[in-house]
Amino acid sequence: MIVRDKNSSFTLLFAWYGTILPKVLGALVCVLLISALLVYLTTHSIVSLPEVPAIGFTIFGVILSIFLSFRNNACYERWWEGRKLWGALIANSRHLSRDSHVLEPQHRRVLMYRVMLFSHLLRDRLRPNAQDFTAYRAHVALNHAEFDALSGHINAPQYILEKIQQDLVKQLQAGNISDIVYQGLTQHIIELSNIHAGCDRIASTPLPFAYSVLLHRAVYVFCLILPFSLSNSLGLWTPFLVGVIAYLVLGLDALSNELEEPFGLQDNDLALDSIVRLIEREMRSSLGDAVPTAISTTRVNLT
DSSP states (O other), rough: OOOOOOOHHHHHOOOOOSSSSSHHHHHHHHHHHHHHHHHHHTTTTSSOOOOHHHHHHHHHHHHHHHHHHHHHHHHHHHHHHHHHHHHOOOHHHHHHHGGGGOHHHHHHHHHHHHHHHHHHHHHHHHHSSOOGGGGGTTTTTOOOHHHHHHGGTTTTTHHHHHHHHHHHHHHHHTTTSEEEEEEEHHHHHHHHHHHHHHHHHHHHHHHHOHHHHHHHHHHHHHHHHHHHHHHHHHGGOOOOHHHHHHHHHHHHHHHHHHHHHHHSSSSOOOHHHHHHEEEEEEHHHHHHHOOOOOOOOOBBBBO
8 A cells, every 4th residue: 555745746746656656667668659649640630530520429428437437436445445444343353452451460471472372373364475374373272283273274264263161161050251342343353254244245246347347448448549530630739638538547547456456466556454463562562561563664655
């Protein structure tokens, strides 16, 4: 996720890294070259091409703008829902940290480290590059076989939640916690499971492929016929204005592609590594353990 100082309008105007321009630059250059070539040929009377009918081009542009708006809204909603889910994960980890003080210190420590491991495994489930989690081995009260099986488990985050629930049941049956305490802690586990299910829903259900392909093709067709529609009216200004319009259309299409999958590693995806580290820092601080350093930005990008 890009983290920038937005107070400088000049910096934002000329920003390059983390913007959508590098991703659409190739297509944009092609459109500009077509526009420049078309202006050269027409101004030197080498060719005379009929202008694209204004009414047809206008209707095409209006329809395209409606579809682009719908797709960008849908993709941003997926991105924002993902951020709300991970925000809820932070909140629930804090609730558990406070409410778990009723447990014996060792049981509370295991519970909190399992919540840390859950957030780590959930992040790895949503991203293609799984990270090492062997540092949790000594803290989560799993035998070697159970811990080693996590890396190949069909649903490792769910398995951790089941182990947390089983321990709470044992504490209840042993009389170490009351029914009210059990229900309160269980409610937090249910919320973690709901967050897990919400993230799975976003990750496993992209926008319909046929719809994305249709809109993507329409964007490129629009940009290709744009110079032919405006060259007779704009003259030498054609490459400049065509470039601006094409940048907006191509940029919106490329940006929606990034936002559609909010849990990935692209520039504008959510900073899941930073959120997992935040949960670990806060919970380890509550336990009195050594607190790891916060993840810092790399070239204004926070992973």
